[in-house]
Amino acid sequence: MSAVPSSATPSTGAAPWYAGLGDFLKGEADAWLFVLRVALSFFITGWLAMRMGLPQPGTAMMTTIIVMHRQSGMVLAKGFYRVLGTLVGAAAALAIVALFPQQREPFLLVMALWIGACAAGATLHRNFKSYAFVLAGYTAAIIALPVISTHPGQVFDSAVARISEVMLGLVVSAVISDTVLPVRLRDTLRAAVRGQYANFLEFVREAVQGELPRERMEQAHLRVVRDAVTLEDLRSSVIFEDPEARARSLHIQQFNQRFMAASTSFQSLHHLINRLMRMDNTDAAQSLVALYQPLGNALQSAASLAPEALATRIHAVHQALPDRAARLREGLADRAQAEDFEVGTGLLLRFTHELEAYVQARAQLLDRVVASDGVEQVHFVRGNDHVGAGLAFIRTTVTMLLLGAFWIATGWPMGANAMLLATIFSGLFATVPNAVRLTVRMSGGYLLGLVAGYACEFEVLTRLDGYALLVAGILPFFIVGPYLTTRPKLAALGLGYAMGFVSILALTNPMVFDPQHFFNDSLSQLTALAAALVSFMLLPSVAGSPWLRRRQMAALRAQVRLAAQGPLPGLRHRFESMNSDLVHQIVVHTTPGSEDSRRLLAWALAVNETGRALIHLRHDVAREPLPGPLHKQVDAAVAALADFFQQPSRHAWWRADQQLRQASDAAREEAGQRGVARQVLRHLRLVRLAMVDDHSVMATYIVATDPTLEELPRAH
Template identity: 50%
Template structure:
């Protein structure tokens, strides 16, 4: 028996060991690549006699990443931030060369603005804002007593940073490059296969609400992840840059198709709950041809292209079946339900075909002639009040340290300000910036301790760049290993920063223990000030207050659908919805009450908002009787008010306004298309399992799917 147990355990142990060794090897490969860039940059900087080679070397640590695309993307935005920060530093120094108070005030406000900008983005664009802020400080603060040297300081700063970025990019591309392109393609295939498989499995009709909610979260994450990858891969891959708009279009079509899919199944589920079996069964039969259209191997590329002809046939079959199935229904209410669902099925079939077509086009060697050339964007849902809080925190922190520096005439006050500037901006968007800053500060202290030992007990005994590199290698390698290990990343970041900064490697090395100790104390005080600022003015990220604001913004998307200009509205609505949901999901515990409320509201907003947008598009392309327009405008206005400020009164007003508009449509011939949209909106308002159920008054009308006479 023992032998059997051992045999059973061996494969698992071997698998765990292989996975551990593979992960350890990937970490050390990244460490080696970073160290090559680190020392190569230092050697070139010293050969060029740059003022601070250590700044160039530190840049290689900051932009280090496993994937080449990430390195290039981060380098690109760091370069932009450095250039902007340098130019602003020249302006500030030129304007307030003799006014220290105004100098510090303008610098603090600028850093606050950059910190606010960093909170509005969740990719490397935010890094450009952070760099523009503390890059200004790195150029301007050291020359506060010698303003005429600002041009030399600016040139040196730009040269050092750009050299570090260049070397990081070259090494990342030349030494065992890891391509983000492969990750993006795999993510796109997984998005496609997951969605098509889910649609194929749902052809039977009713999809449990829990399954739909879980699928919605997967689809949201897939859309946001693909956009984040695309924004990085364009830096490393020519083909991705050429097809960037097609990738956006593929993602936008995915979001639109998934919304129509969810709306369709919510409609069928509501009809089932309301015992409208005939209408529900007819819609399920009408939906059935899509099952045949989706048969075949799953995957993007040739498999996607092979799905196109069957989907065309499926759309034709649906059009043919509509007449037959509608004729099988005699009840007027069943007919209205069927017409609403049939219009939704047709919309879904068209969008599904377009989505599959875009998937096939991405893998084709030649662009599809039918693919739209429309420029699409992935808009983000940003909270400007939260950005204002981040701005106030960074500005006040800089002002407090600046005031202390002026009053105390502390020789090392500039070091404290620089460190506070860096980390106040760098961690402004972190979920728990106070804890992160304290961990980084502990790592920074350990790194500076190691730097002190290396500098004064080892480097004093050697000469030449080669021996210097050999001596520094074990100290910096330890920090990099921790930095590239997820559990110790923050500590390792502080270690690598503190070690590199205090070493201050240069052509002519200065060994001054007193200066090093005082500089280290100043840096720790700067880090402590940044951590204290996050305590005094807590960040909005992760707070219940911000979650409530994001939820309100999500509900407000219905108002956007009702009032915003139509050009590009579909893309804007879908992308902002997905971005807002992904933000709140990241800040809520899975399965919690907040998470369930988020998903419920997200489904309601997606369904109602899309119905409103489609109705407005149809209204814009057709002649709507003047007598009917006031009813439609009132319905849209009441819907926007309810979703913006939900309560019983606004719910009743929206429900009644939609019912009134439906009654008005019955009085005008040739407006059946409006009835389809309005009926879908009304059913969503009367769904007892949706988020809006909490605002339904205790009346029979709220207990079932009701229809206007």
């Protein structure tokens, strides 16, 4: 599995000055179409809210800002989870007010605990599921806080009004995004599926034919992780947009799981061959290269072949492998060389079987008729850190308690407003790295929005009458925010501007122009932003921090214990998806090409290779039990491996190596009598070759003798 030198790069000519003009114009057109959809949603929602006599049209209009997205599927997904969060938050508000209708102190305590719990829940989920937790906390506050001091009995009316306003904003946003020149998320999903499929097949073909630069081989695992997580994120959102995508959801999950399985097996095979070459076991390595050569020929022009035809080619290669391997094995006289060749043969058989299944899954996605019969039920399991959630709970709860105490002590009429906005920012930024910097950027945009709101409200709207003129007066100020969100570097500034502008405008019917209330409301909102900023400075978000990366690396290594001890049903899917999610969480906060990035990649490959070997070993033993003594030795080796990955040390490595040796010797003695012992020997041999590789991440732990003996005092 050789690779071409990294210097083999194609030459490129200078592009003409106008080459990027088309892309620029297309980008600008997409941005302004997005602004058009947001503006239509915003103003239609406001008009309907006023026509329906809702008490706070501004809340409905703010909803359109919060759920805005350039793709319709994302708007629908975000809206769905906002509905869930709103309903749960409304129920929580009713319950808390019912418990403490006239006692502000215990009410604020329980409310702070609820908001903190919602912020913690947000850190344990991805995408818009996280957003639903934020909304559950924010909705409870927006319903209960305004009425607790004056009219607690109106909490039910407040809940009905807020739910009605939010639902109106969601419905209008969904309809506009789905009908006015929509950008379909399903197109992005289909492109992601096509890209993953074509790129992986081409990667395998180039690798087995020695046409791939070495650095691309090293980075392939990170690309696999990114593609797997991206596809799952898209699938979980597109089901809200497209009925066909909903019907094919299980097929997409199965396609993604088979992709992860095949990529892991291929990487194990690639590293085994490189390892054998470094160990001067070149005969076995060259025999394996000759063994997989027909696979490279089968993948020629794979992108232009129908998946069914390609699956037939791969199946033929898989069927011919045992006979071809037997002939090649005859040329290996050395027992160790023959054993290493058998390890590679087993990996290649597994990989070709998984590659065929992956191609067949692609064929199922292309079928016109959607059939769920025979589709494996799989789930993408996430890897979470509950300590980070605990810190988010403490930070948010303390912030809410301090603001509540300030409200009670001062009797500030706008104290409830300050708590409301602090709830939003504390929840939204609990899951992001460097929350202080993002809060500063959002605050800058928010301040600009407040200034624009003042100019719009008191310099423009006071001179206009009627909804049509109101739209004309607000529109020039409003479109700045949505447009800025289309620019990645200015997205936080644009979102802050839009939220600040809409929040301070607080449109009502009839509109009331009160400069004193305006400045008090502005002060309360800036106080909330300052409180959120200080809370993130005193107790920073752990997302992306070195401390959390170390914990995530430990969790990644602990996946080997899951492979060694977890329940076998569904274990492979759970193992691979959790690995992908953990690696993705770490790599997005790691500098590409850095030492941390290389070490992450090395551990991820070691965990994948060892974990998959242990899972297959356990499955083989479950199908055909081993003799008692051999079973005990294999269990001891598996446990020692789990201990080493859980807490790497030289002593743990030495103990795992000793247990692997003993279990391998015992399995070798039984290999002639029991087929399962031969399979077990292959798995153990594969793991041990990785453990003794002095070019792997385990190299620093390799020792010749038990290091604990070196620490004992010498006899005189």
